[in-house]
Amino acid sequence: MRIESVTAHAFGPLHDRSLPLAPGLTVVAGMNESAKSSWHAAIRAALCGEPSARHRPWRGTAWRVEALMSLESGEVIAVDRDFNDDTEPDVSRRVGLDRASFAATACVDQAQLLTVLDAANGMQNHLRRAAATAGTDGTVEQALQRLTAPVDELRDARNRLREAETDLTVARREHTRYQELSAQARFASAARARLAVQEHAESMKGLTARVGRLTELKTRFGDSPPSGLAAQEELTHVVNRALAAWRAAPNPRALAGPTAAALQGELEALPSVPVGETTLDEELRVVASAYATASAVAAAHDERRPSPPTKAEPSVLRGLATRLDPAAGGRLTTASIEVDTARQHQDHAAADAARTQVEADVAAARVQEIAVPNPFLRNALLALSCLTSLVGLLLFLTGQHLAAIGVVVAALVAGVGGAMSRGNSTHREAAVTFAAERAAAATESRARLFTADRTLAEAEGQRAVALEAVRIHDEAVAGCASLRVPADRETLWRLANRPAWEAEHADLVCEVARTEKAVRVELAARGKVDATMSVPDLLVDYETDCKVRARQASMAAQRPLLAQALADRRLAEAAVTEAGAARARAFTLLREAVTAIGGTGERPEDLLRAIAEWQRGWDRLLREAEDERNAWAELQTLQANGTLDDLETTLSAAQTHHATLVEAALRYATVPPADPDLAPSADTLTATAAELARTLPSVPDAEEAVAAATAALAEITAEVEAIDLASRYLTAAREKVHSTIAPALEDTLRTWLPTITEGRYVDAAVDPATLTVRVRTAAESWHQASRLSLGTAEQIYLLLRVALAQHLATESCPLLLDDVTVQADDTRTHAVLDLLLQLSADRQIVLFAQDTSVAEWAREKLGERDVLHQLTQVAA
Incomplete structure (x- = not known):
């Protein structure tokens, strides 16, 4: 977040004064009673509200501050706080803080610096306050003590649920076991019946096959054995030997690449190894x-x-660069347009207020002109008219007609008089209503006129500020012209730094x-x-x-490779020559074998084809002879186990028994296929299932008990989980202060502490439980920060405040510092100021100081993103 400008319309001694702030470091310097602390308090009040009563305006009843701010997201926030009736929100919440945490971290005034001396643990109190106010209003320990979970009830409910679930599990397990045993018993019985059918069917299948085979072989051979073939073994051996030699003979391959002679020539043409370096050393x-x-x-x-060269002093050039503001003319033009627009609105509002006031005065005079009706007279005349009318009616009934007529005439006169006394009441009510409307319109017009007057005054104040900035810029441009240097900030800074x-x-x-x-x-x-x-x-x-x-x-370096390639080539050529000789010998044997079997041919393909045709005919004869011998041996084996009539009788008896087994298996037709290994245990499984059925527990009763115990446990668990969740969040909040803020403070102090103490203190430690700060010297000795000198303690305290603001804020938070170097010597003052200038690169810093050395440092060191404001004493 960045504060663009602050306008104090009525705040302490400040009236209708504006203070623009730079995006980097803004130094506001001035002597005592120049309203530095008032500006510091006004900026803080513009952001957070709730100013101190000592900052009430010195004159008048208005108490108002206005500020313009921009966030990192690009959103612009305009705040106009009337402290007599402040309804504006806390702007510090936009950076993740609140009023208290912003005051304890990013805002440092003289009063807070002095509180370090009030007690030995003053610094720790500040740190605890900053850490605590960033989270909650109460302490975590108090909230945790009030959160007590019903542990006993939860344990009893879990035990009851566990017992009910155990009973349900036992009931379901026993019921499942009974069902499984019953199913297994039925499966075992079915498997036993089916296995008997299958085993007997296999035996019948073998017996039927033996009868059929015996009949077939008896018909084929009768009682005579088969005759054999003449052997031609020697010719077969010749053919097989020739084929083996041909298949084993290698096939000469064609060699690719350079020949041995070519490789020998390349080897002789290679150069010798050079003398000297081959790579850059x-x-x-x-x-x-x-x-x-x-x-x-x-x-x-x-x-x-x-360039260009100049004889001007560097301090003069830096001063000119600081006062140059090219955008001042644009701001003056914008402010002038806003003044003209505000004046036009003010003129219109004044004319409208005058017109509505005249209309309200005329309406009020009209109300005064209309007489107020007398309600007592009207009521008396009407009552008299009614009474005389009644008297006239009585006289007429008694026969006194003349007297009755006179009384009736008097009643009419009284009634007409009462009615006429009411005649101007409607006109007066309408006039009063119109006068009230005109008076309200006049009040609203005066309010608009007041708003227009205030807007015009604000616009004129902004124009005055812009006009002053233009005057300063023009003076700086004139100074550049007199020195014959360009009126450019960057050029001036370079010329100032020429030596x-x-x-x-x-x-x-x-x-x-x-x-x-x-x-x-x-x-x-x-x-x-x-x-x-x-x-x-x-x-x-x-x-x-x-x-x-x-x-x-x-x-x-290629010489060894070429020599190896030459040797490999010579070996390859010798192998090709040897393979060709072996191939020629195998071809000779192949041609001799073909000649022996009565074939012819000159090519290897023709010779192999002739041998294959001869082998097919010879193999067929050998297979037929072998089949005849095997069939005769099988016939002799079958007849050794019984005659054909004996086998047919045995087959008829087996068929009758198989029909009985099939009938028994049909009783289990609805049972799915089962494991045949269950067949031997069928009787045992049936008896066990019958015994278990007499002692089965009730599953529905156990399920109802589990449902009741679950509902009771869920109710208690929900309460315990809610309490546990709250405890975890509170404990995490407490642990975050210890585990996050303390390490961040240590890292910040280790980085910045040596710079501002000239290397005297080089390390720091923060106790995560108590946030006690200790610093270590270069001689390895530790000291509590609260026991050091006042200046050193304030410098460490300033670093801690900056670190807290950096850690707790969700985006860059501006720092408001009032006389933070008042207790430091010149060397440490410059070190603190240099550190603040460095920190202003990524956050806005506003520094109020009365020391003249701070203003001199600002004139020399501030850059384009920074600004120096010199304040004068305010009027008493």
Whole structure:
């Protein structure tokens, strides 16, 4: 978050004054009674509200501050707080804080710095307050003590549920066991019946096959054995030997690539190994890289040479750069347009207020002109008319007609008078209503006129601020023109820093000369000396020589590979010659075998075809003879186990028994197929299932008991979970303070502490339980921060406040600091200011100071993102 500007319409001694703030570091300097603390309090009140009563305006009853802020998301927030009736929200919540945590971290005033001395643990109290107010209003321990879970009830409910579930499990297990035993018993009986059918069917199938085979062989052979074939074993051996030799003979392959003679010529043409370096030496590469880097840096630095030359003092140039504001003219134009627009609105509002006031006055005068009716007279006349009418009616009934007529005439006169006394009442009510409407319109017009007047005053105040900025800018431009320098901030800063640039450039030129000398020395050591050539040319020439020698060495390194390739080629050519001779011998044997079996042919394909045709005919005769011998042996074996009539009688008896077994198996037709291994245990399983059925527990009763126990446990568990969840959240909040804030403070102090204490204190530690701060000196001794000097304690306290603001805020939070260097010496003051300038790179910092050294430091060090405001004493 960034605060763009703050306007104090009525706050302490400030009336209709604006203070623009820079995005980086804003230094507000001034002597005593220049309203520094009032501006500090006004900025804090604009963000958080609830200002102190001592900041009430010195005159008047209005108490109002206005501020314009922008968030990192680009959202712009305008706050206008009337502290007599403040309804604006707490802006610090937009960065993850609230009023209390913002005051305890990001806002530091003189009163809070002095509280460090009030007690020995003052610093720890501040840290605990910052950590606690960022989370809750009460303590975590108090909330945790009030959260007590019903442990006994939960344990009893779980025990009851466990017992009920155990009973249900036992009931279901016994019921399932009974069903499984019953099913297994039926499966076992079915398996036993089916297994008997299958086993007998297999035996019948074998018996039937034996009868059929015996009948077939008896018909085929009768009582005569088969005759054999003449053997031609020698011819078969000749053919087989020739085929084996042909299949084993290798097939000569065609060699690819260069011949042995060509490889011998390449080997003789290779060069010898060169003498000298083949790659750029690492030491030379390092010094050459240093020379190239130094040359590039010097050239780049020369391009940034400050120009044009001027004799003006650096402090004058920095002051001009600080006062230049090119955007001031645009802001003045915008402010002037806003003033004109506000004046037009004010004129319209004034005319409308005058017109409505005149209308309200005319309506009020009209109400005064209309007489107010007398309700008592009207009521009396009407009552008299009614009474006289009654008297006239009585007289008429008694026969006194003349007297009755007179009384009736008097009643009419009284009634007409009462009615006429009511005549102007309607007109007066309408006039009163119209006058009230005009009076309300006049009040609303006056309110609009008041708003328009306030808007016009604010716009004129903004225009005055913009006009002052334009005047300062014009004076700075005139000063630049008198010094004959461009009115540009960046150019002025460079001109102010010209001596530093010249010193740095001289150092860079010396570095170039040193590295150039080092490169020439390395090249001379390698025999490369030429004073007429530049260092880059010498390096290129040397690197070319290295590449030529590397190419020659690479070619010479191929000699062992070519020698091995030549030896391999000679072995391959010898193997091809030997394979050709073996192939020729196998072809001769193949041709002799074909001639022996009566075939002919000259090519290997023709010879192999002739042998295959001969083998097919010979193999068929051999297979037929073998089948005859096997069938006769099978017939003799079958007749040894009984005659054909005996086998047919046995088969008829087996068929009758098989029909009985099939009838028994049909009783289990509805039972699915079962494991045959269950058949032996059928009787045992049936008896066990019958015994278990007499002692089965009730499953529905057990399920009802489990449902009741589950409902009771769910009710108690929900209560326990709610209490446990609340305890975890509260414990996590407490642990976050210990485990997150303390390490963040330690890391911040370790980074910044040596800088602001000139290296006297180099380390810091924070107790995660009590947030006690200790610092360590360079001599390895630890000290409590609260026991150090007042200035050192305040500096450590400032660092802690900055770290807390950085850790607790969800986005960049501005820091408001009032006289935080008042107890520091000049050296530490400059160290603190340099650190604040460094921190302002990623957050907005507003620093109020009365020390003149702070203002002098600001004029010298502040940049484009920073600004210095000089305040004067306010009127008494």
